[in-house]
Amino acid sequence: MASNPPFKQEPHKLLVIPGPIEVADDVLYANAHPSMSHTSPDFIKVFGDCIRMIRTVLYSPNSQPFLIAGSGTLGWDQVASNLVQPGENVLVLNSGYFGDSFTDCLQTYGAHVDQVQAKLGEAVQPSELEAALQGKSYKLVTITHVDTSTGVLSDAKALCETVKRVSPNTLVALDGVCSVASEEIHQEEWGIDVVLTATQKGLGTPPGLSIVNASQAAMKAFHERSTPPGSYYASWKRWLPIMQAYEAGRASYFATPPVNLVYAFHASLSQITKGTPSLQERFQQHREASKRIKDTAEALGLEQVAVDSKFAANGMTALYFPVGLSASDIVPKMAEKDVTIAAGLHKDIKERYFRIGHMGISVVDKARGDIDKVLDALTEVVKKALATQKS
Amino acid sequence: MASNPPFKQEPHKLLVIPGPIEVADDVLYANAHPSMSHTSPDFIKVFGDCIRMIRTVLYSPNSQPFLIAGSGTLGWDQVASNLVQPGENVLVLNSGYFGDSFTDCLQTYGAHVDQVQAKLGEAVQPSELEAALQGKSYKLVTITHVDTSTGVLSDAKALCETVKRVSPNTLVALDGVCSVASEEIHQEEWGIDVVLTATQKGLGTPPGLSIVNASQAAMKAFHERSTPPGSYYASWKRWLPIMQAYEAGRASYFATPPVNLVYAFHASLSQITKGTPSLQERFQQHREASKRIKDTAEALGLEQVAVDSKFAANGMTALYFPVGLSASDIVPKMAEKDVTIAAGLHKDIKERYFRIGHMGISVVDKARGDIDKVLDALTEVVKKALATQKS
Numbered sequence: 001m002a003s004n005p006p007f008k009q010e011p012h013k014l015l016v017i018p019g020p021i022e023v024a025d026d027v028l029y030a031n032a033h034p035s036m037s038h039t040s041p042d043f044i045k046v047f048g049d050c051i052r053m054i055r056t057v058l059y060s061p062n063s064q065p066f067l068i069a070g071s072g073t074l075g076w077d078q079v080a081s082n083l084v085q086p087g088e089n090v091l092v093l094n095s096g097y098f099g100d101s102f103t104d105c106l107q108t109y110g111a112h113v114d115q116v117q118a119k120l121g122e123a124v125q126p127s128e129l130e131a132a133l134q135g136k137s138y139k140l141v142t143i144t145h146v147d148t149s150t151g152v153l154s155d156a157k158a159l160c161e162t163v164k165r166v167s168p169n170t171l172v173a174l175d176g177v178c179s180v181a182s183e184e185i186h187q188e189e190w191g192i193d194v195v196l197t198a199t200q201k202g203l204g205t206p207p208g209l210s211i212v213n214a215s216q217a218a219m220k221a222f223h224e225r226s227t228p229p230g231s232y233y234a235s236w237k238r239w240l241p242i243m244q245a246y247e248a249g250r251a252s253y254f255a256t257p258p259v260n261l262v263y264a265f266h267a268s269l270s271q272i273t274k275g276t277p278s279l280q281e282r283f284q285q286h287r288e289a290s291k292r293i294k295d296t297a298e299a300l301g302l303e304q305v306a307v308d309s310k311f312a313a314n315g316m317t318a319l320y321f322p323v324g325l326s327a328s329d330i331v332p333k334m335a336e337k338d339v340t341i342a343a344g345l346h347k348d349i350k351e352r353y354f355r356i357g358h359m360g361i362s363v364v365d366k367a368r369g370d371i372d373k374v375l376d377a378l379t380e381v382v383k384k385a386l387a388t389q390k391s
Numbered sequence: 392m393a394s395n396p397p398f399k400q401e402p403h404k405l406l407v408i409p410g411p412i413e414v415a416d417d418v419l420y421a422n423a424h425p426s427m428s429h430t431s432p433d434f435i436k437v438f439g440d441c442i443r444m445i446r447t448v449l450y451s452p453n454s455q456p457f458l459i460a461g462s463g464t465l466g467w468d469q470v471a472s473n474l475v476q477p478g479e480n481v482l483v484l485n486s487g488y489f490g491d492s493f494t495d496c497l498q499t500y501g502a503h504v505d506q507v508q509a510k511l512g513e514a515v516q517p518s519e520l521e522a523a524l525q526g527k528s529y530k531l532v533t534i535t536h537v538d539t540s541t542g543v544l545s546d547a548k549a550l551c552e553t554v555k556r557v558s559p560n561t562l563v564a565l566d567g568v569c570s571v572a573s574e575e576i577h578q579e580e581w582g583i584d585v586v587l588t589a590t591q592k593g594l595g596t597p598p599g600l601s602i603v604n605a606s607q608a609a610m611k612a613f614h615e616r617s618t619p620p621g622s623y624y625a626s627w628k629r630w631l632p633i634m635q636a637y638e639a640g641r642a643s644y645f646a647t648p649p650v651n652l653v654y655a656f657h658a659s660l661s662q663i664t665k666g667t668p669s670l671q672e673r674f675q676q677h678r679e680a681s682k683r684i685k686d687t688a689e690a691l692g693l694e695q696v697a698v699d700s701k702f703a704a705n706g707m708t709a710l711y712f713p714v715g716l717s718a719s720d721i722v723p724k725m726a727e728k729d730v731t732i733a734a735g736l737h738k739d740i741k742e743r744y745f746r747i748g749h750m751g752i753s754v755v756d757k758a759r760g761d762i763d764k765v766l767d768a769l770t771e772v773v774k775k776a777l778a779t780q781k782s
Binding site for chain 1: 394398400401403406408410411412413414419420422423424425426427428429430431459460461462463464465467468471495496499500589591597598599619620621622623624625626644645646647648649650651652731733734736
């Protein structure tokens with residue numbers, strides 16, 4: 001539904017944190033859709049389309065998507081309560097803040113969790129994963145694709161290859177909250193059993209939907225479990241019939257879906273999967289924008305938290321403050337230039353770095369000039385702060 | 392933030408199902424707020440205000456509200472996983488579809504559940520509750536305030552009095568998904584320990600937020616539990632520090648809140664708690680609108696599912712089709728008149744009745760003429776269907 005004249009959101013500071021990100025006018029307009037019944041034919045089609053478009057984004061024609069009202073975190077509960085039975089072993093590849101939290105979630109539902117802990121600024125290497133898999137049998141391995149706290153990227157493809165080669169019955173879950181639609185993910189080709197994500201990052205929609213995309217192998221493991229899922233709200237036993245019904249064009253009820261947000265998600269997914277640029281071009285544009293940000297930061301003397309370019313995400317950048325400077329020299333100064341960036345989050349270095357998100361329309365809608373604006377502001381703020389420091 | 396000229400939603404069919412309900416233009420406009428950081432000072436204040444305004448709606452100055460991305464159903468998980476420990480006894484007062492489901496949820500987290508089952512169209516009576524409480528010790532009693540499937544209203548005040556008198560250590564949880572802001576609830580005066588609800592009914596906001604409001608006694612029971620909460624995403628251990636931080640004006644992170652929806656909720660709560668009509672007048676207007684609907688239905692020869700006026704909700708009405716008529720004679724005919732009502736949901740009578748919601752702006756913004764439109768359409772459709780049947 002398009003407005004006439006076109007809907008324009010209010011002027012505001014440019015939001016370039018690693019999620020929520022800037023949302024396009026037509027997506028926000030869809031979020032202001034008149035209230036609709038969750039069982040109306042119009043909404044059923046929109047919901048079914050979202051299910052189908054998720055498969056497109058993740059190159060997973062045979063997967064089972066789940067769209068449930070909740071934060072991205074709810075995806076952890078979905079994985080932990082549906083795929084792991086109490087007492088089963090899970091291996092968490094921990095590359096930052098989010099590995100710790102996923103561990104807590106898995107343990108809540110009774111999993112025995114081991115971790116491979118990457119050094120700060122690094123991701124777990126396939127060789128470390130292989131060693132861990134050889135020592136013990138695991139039901140599931142979890143990977144944080146991009147750790148939002150550090151901007152560290154894991155090599156999902158190589159890690160999956162390792163699992164499939166060394167322990168082919170082990171499932172792989174990829175936390176793609178900060179990577180889906182900004183990093184290329186070929187879920188089926190790479191053999192990822194579950195991708196979990198949320199709407200407010202690369203998917204360009206306000207927050208409030210947990211998106212989980214399960215392989216046929218994951219669904220088989222779910223159906224074969226001998227104990228009921230440990231969660232009620234996150235239970236696939238409840239949600240699978242709902243997803244199947246909506247995709248088939250029928251309404252079915254377990255809990256009221258976030259109707260307006262699904263309309264908004266539909267608008268954004270339509271742009272991502274059917275608009276310009278193409279999905280492949282979109283990934284390329286994220287790589288290019290990321291390189292521009294990182295090159296400029298390097299020229300300014302800013303060091304990345306990711307210690308090597310192979311560990312650097314394409315949808316966000318985490319940067320240490322120059323020696324002698326702190327958050328107050330950078331973050332509020334960027335805000336004065338109407339650019340909202342994020343402070344640190346990782347407990348070990350929280351006061352020593354900041355984060356910039358570069359995902360979605362800020363990257364692909366070049367007419368907006370968002371990346372230029374970020375780079376100009378960053379350059380000016382850092383140079384001024386360094387000059388002030390010297391004087 | 393007000394738009395200039397004022398934002399007007401698209402023309403659409405009048406939505407009078409028992410939730411989601413019609414949403415005001417300014418609330419939808421807030422849902423289209425530019426994307427904001429969940430840690431921005433602007434959003435922190437909005438979130439804190441929502442916490443405070445929930446207390447106002449429920450007359451509970453000392454309660455602890457929780458606002459979490461999710462459907463109303465997530466409130467059951469919050470109650471079941473935070474307030475009940477595995478093996479403890481819970482008594483479910485079952486007045487329809489939602490009592491069955493709440494039972495499933497409680498059992499998922501290990502509760503031993505007994506039910507007092509009301510007859511179809513009735514709520515559990517205080518005397519039945521008293522008998523059950525005398526036979527066994529319960530940690531928790533749950534009440535469905537208004538069963539959305541039948542429009543049956545429970546006498547929350549009298550049931551709470553019974554619990555406090557017969558078993559003063561038993562907690563009371565009220566499922567107010569279909570009652571908050573359309574039925575009067577004095578949470579503290581009546582001694583309700585938890586009210587759980589969602590945004591898309593009397594609270595006049597799109598769906599996507601689970602709202603739970605816990606008494607000090609409930610929080611004490613939570614703090615005294617000897618086992619960790621059975622859910623991760625619904626765990627108050629995770630969320631309590633977040634709610635306390637936002638209310639105190641600080642950001643804190645567990646999972647990204649549904650930022651835009653919180654802006655929308657703020658707009659609706661502001662109207663409910665500070666606008667015209669007053670909260671007391673709002674409840675009175677719901678009673679009056681409900682009476683108009685029910686009187687008109689009766690004059691048309693339509694029988695309510697609620698067997699007595701004391702069991703009849705004020706925010707919705709469930710009506711049997713006249714003898715010889717079925718859903719296809721009424722529901723699509725109403726839609727042809729641009730009025731969307733709901734079909735049946737309760738498994739025992741699903742094909743035999745329909746439901747009308749009358750909550751929020753459709754009731755209190757009389758200039759809209761929504762109730763008149765519903766009554767005119769219903770009268771015309773029923774009379775025509777009956778005449779066609781005879782001829």
